[in-house]
Amino acid sequence: MNTNDRDLLLIAVFTFITVSSWIVFEVLTTMKTTTVSTSVQQTITPLSSAIDTEALMKLKERKVY
Numbered sequence: 001m002n003t004n005d006r007d008l009l010l011i012a013v014f015t016f017i018t019v020s021s022w023i024v025f026e027v028l029t030t031m032k033t034t035t036v037s038t039s040v041q042q043t044i045t046p047l048s049s050a051i052d053t054e055a056l057m058k059l060k061e062r063k064v065y
Contacts, residue, residue: 036044
């Protein structure tokens, strides 16, 4: 292995380590600082799964031909 190949390998390894560290740091920072606002929390509350059969029957009776 000559010096040019070794230098390129070192540059590639250091670049990979730097970019990997940068990505991990950004992901961790984003995970810690991202919050959900109260309006979004109210919007994403689960819906009830109960079906109002009385309302469906009223709609069925309202059919007009």
